[in-house]
Amino acid sequence: MKVWLVNTNTKGKNKNPNGFKYMLRQNKASAYYDRASEVDRIKKSDLVLLYHNDNRIIAVGAVVNHYEGHDYKVLNEVEHWVDVNWLWKASFDNNFVPTNSINRNKLGITMVNGTVGNVTDQVDYKALFEEIAMKQQF
Structure with a gap:
């Protein structure tokens, strides 16, 4: 098993600032444009x-x-995706700003280059699941 950091590319210059909503609702992790094949x-x-x-x-x-x-x-660009069962999702306010996200730096995940990155060697599973447990909202 590997662990992948998939960037939602929400900045306006990336042409799809609402892509994260689509990924969460459709249970998928996606990449678009010239980075689509990174998901493969x-x-x-x-x-x-x-x-x-x-x-x-x-x-x-x-x-x-x-x-x-x-x-x-x-929009005339290719999307590649994998189907995902989200085990945990952040909550969002009315402006779609996450209210209980997990800070990747706190977990020691420093790699953020590109849209899809293998961060398996950077993940402390115990710390990750402790963060998820603290961020759960019922």
């Missing part, structure tokens, strides 16, 4: 940490289906 490395049973700007992790999930060649055109 993620396999079934891997763990995905959905990364939002300002060092925030907004969801943690297990991959239930790896990429199988399903391309989908969004």
